[in-house]
Amino acid sequence: MASTDEQTKTAPESGYPPRRSPPNLFGIDFGLRLLVFASAVTALVVLVTSKQTKTIPISRDAKFQHSPAFIYLLVALAVTCLYSIVTMFASFFAISSPSPSPKLLFHLILFDAVMAGVMASATGTAGSVAYVGLKGNSHVNWNKICNLYDKFCWHIGSSTAVSLVASITLVLLVVISAYSLYRRTNC
């Protein structure tokens, strides 16, 4: 309570009319970045451990390296992991700051939007190949493979689902930073 009183007292002294200080949403921001990191790491581990060997008549592997879609997802997840670590630092230091810089917010929106696009496209890419594996496509004689490689498909499916969480969280981060920036224009 004392600190908010101080804020409203000091504001008029600077010659400007009193104004509500914009909210610092970096607590939520940091939490969401932690979620992006956690989901990207989970998806990455589940994807990388998806190898399954099946002895049908002869032993055959199902590996995520067999499809470029899963390699793209792997790269996107690795980049997202690194990115979320870097921005978590920025977010963590901004929590303690009373008014985070608009420049930081703008840059977070910029990179979060790009990363959200990359993650969303990677999720779609891997998801659709996983769907063909699950259902097959009788029109072009693509057989389903998930009845054989059940563990492999479970890994790929889970990885895609967790990647979807990361993508949606990145879009949420864009919206939160935009809201912080919007609240700072009320002056």
Place this chain on the structure above:
Amino acid sequence: MASTDEQTKTAPESGYPPRRSPPNLFGIDFGLRLLVFASAVTALVVLVTSKQTKTIPISRDAKFQHSPAFIYLLVALAVTCLYSIVTMFASFFAISSPSPSPKLLFHLILFDAVMAGVMASATGTAGSVAYVGLKGNSHVNWNKICNLYDKFCWHIGSSTAVSLVASITLVLLVVISAYSLYRRTNC
């Protein structure tokens, strides 16, 4: 020149120190929205007209309805078309306004970010199925179909490429709105 002189003269009268008015980027914004609309319509038309009938021993169709991935792209493109028309109106009226409302900018960021995510995932989804059609996947015996259905594949490929343009433009729109909002915090 006369109008900028007027601006710098009138600013101190209001009691605030003189400040540069934030730039109105809605000209670019409108242009980019037009690009989103044009690319979404192009991709939509190319996707919908992608049917190809091939008489191999028997006549067989390749239709985009045969794959849920292309139906998802179709829905995403249709939604993006509608969305770009609606926001083009908002953008058009904001061009003439000397200082567009921060609330409008925030809402544009919010919806542009969501639409960018949807379009990026739809592009990835359709692109990966098109890639399997082009290259096949020998590990799971998915045969390539683009050597048979060349015209169909050309349509799907072009539609995906133009959808990628729409996705990237939507991310650019997020960045431009964020920049406008950021420039409005310098007061």
